[in-house]
Amino acid sequence: MRILKTGITTIQDCGRTGLRNWGLPVAGAMDRIALRLGNMLVANEPNSACLEISRGAFSTSFQRSSLVALTGTGFNAFINGRPIPYWQPFLVQEGEFLQLFPSSTGFTYLAIHGGIRIEPQFGSRSTHLASKIGGLGRPLRAGDELPLTVWPDENGQRIIDHLKNPAPGHHIRLGNLTIPDYTRSELRFIAGPEYDWFTGETIDLLQSAPFTVSETSNRMGLRLNGPELKRKNAAELLSVAVMPGTMQVSPDGQILLLMADAQTTGGYPRIGQLAAVDLHLAAQYQPGKEYLFRQISIEQAEQLWVEQEKKLKTLERDYLLHFS
């Protein structure tokens, strides 16, 4: 495929792990649920490399017919001018153009059967822009040619056959209970290791005051605007491990919510850790929207994650069975 126009688009999969002691961030897709569902829809492995598209119009042409799907949010999509829905597989014919126009803030994932076939670096195809590692080592540019798989595999071929000869009245769009509800404004978190460093009023505020996301946010982290979070003491924290979802409080009393490109260590107190099941909702934040935090126990957070994982596993199995 050939990139004709792009805002900030990078190649992302589930990121690289095992290299934190090099100071190398995990990187990978901001919205892991959208990445995973996109890969499922085109019969990819969950960790296949997709395009993560954000900020600005995007267009690409396909040199051969391809099985693709769009997930996430933030754009209106068209193939040769025909509007195309998200959350379902479709075929792009040889020579056709896919265009995306921004409709709001957000990350959209373009999943292509077989994935983007560039060489992995340190175990992942994810782009980490700051260290120029993975992907193309930079955001995509107009003129980039991306290698795709030539022949579909068995599962891919079944979906292609189905799309060519759809049964009457048959749709394979994901159900509304499966598609993430990006309009939700409640974000759940667990207490962080330095939770007790903050005053009682601050903890109350954290769970009652609205927070908005600043425009200066990026793949490294979201800067939140809210009431000043006050400390009981002025102790200096020795640098500790941080990760996507960590809620650090900067010296001005505001939350930095770390995201996919989070550095590996940090020296600001960690008031909380976002529940893993809500991380993709924070990634797809809307500017100006008011978010509320709600504290849950780590046992609850883990249970929510286990339930979500079981649902996704079942869905992935059923989806492929559907075409067999």
Added chain:
Amino acid sequence: MIQEGIFHIYPIAESAITIECGKEIAVSNHRQLLQLQKQLQIQAFSGFTDTSITYNTLTVFFDPRRLITNGQHSPLAFVLKELQTLVRGFGHQPDTQIPPGKQHLIPVCYDPALAPDLLTVAAYHKTSPDAIIEAHTGQDWYVFMIGFNPGFPYMGVLPPTLAMPRKSTPAAKVAAGSVGIAGTQTGIYPNDSPGGWQIIGRTPLKIFSPEDPSPVLFSAGDTVRFTPIDSDTFSYLNQYANS
């Protein structure tokens, strides 16, 4: 929180558990954590993916997906138990049984042109730039951790004659290779980046090379000795010249 001898064990997320040793910067505690990390890598539990070592913590990361596939209802409870068993069996290792890390000799040019904050540091300590250089090159520094940016080594512990708070306003651009001081730590910037450390010199050596299969020069547990070079030698050795 679980206490096991000198270690505290507590989860920080659904997929990460921290083992803490002491509350302050101490080489002896850090070496215990390093040895624990090595044992963990040798006898990895099911689902283990990564560790991250800092001054007084070792954080263990795992993939709960692999554990629920194996039938675990609570991956966290499983890993907590694994780590508790590991730490209990580990006890407290005699320091002499822990092998030392690599030793590095790192050339640094302390020429004022490459050391924008050397005079400030000297003034802060009411001494001469030469005395600061002498103190900085006069002993080995221990690498506690790599963090902040890929390849950035946090080294110490600086004596009170060298230690100095970081800048109140970070510099917009610190050049790659810059050697700085922050509190009782000294470090090297792997890439051009914003930064708040007091810059007292620059090394011509690349300490992070993403195109290299082993891209990071330092590891936690290594020791570093700085050696002063003049600006001609810096130019001759400069690995950043064509990048």
